[in-house]
Amino acid sequence: MNPALTRYRVIAWIVGVLLIVLTVGTVLKYTSEDETIVALVGPAHGFLYMVYLVLAADLARRAKWTLGFTALILLAGTVPFLSFVAERVVTRRVRAVSAPSPVRSTV
Template identity: 85%
Template sequence: MKNALTRFRIIAWIVGVLLVVLTVGTVLKYTADDDTIVALVGPAHGFLYMAYLVLAADLARRARWKLGFTVLVLLAGTVPFLSFVAERVVTRRVQSARPLVGSAV
């Protein structure tokens, strides 16, 4: 579980930073007619968001989250700054959970 959480935390921060940069790029695209940032960061964010989905789903499965919480965590990578919040909430939740005795997870 520790490794899954570490992977999730890393990808959540990467996706969060890229989404903030992409948001700034989108503002520049429509205000300064400069789409350079969007052209560079957009595809990277899209690819890494897919990795975020996979790693979050893996952690959700291992931690046995309810579907509603899992969906909220998955969507957090689409709202600027929300992936940072989700990372903190998820980290606290996983670290506070007591491991099952004899669990192979």
């Protein structure tokens, strides 16, 4: 499950950064009429968000998450800064489940 987690973590950060840049670009678009950032970053974020959805759904299937938790993680790429929070929550959850159990000595 580690490769799926790594793929998810990378795309979560990329989508999160692009969403913040896109948010700044949107503010600039409506305050200074400069659409350059939105025109450049908007399509990239849209495409990469679709990749985020696929990779998050793949990780959810492998980790056997509930439908509700999966939906929250999928939506995290639409709120600025939330994908970073979701990435930390997901990483902790997956690592806790896949961590080897401690070996007890019988001596």
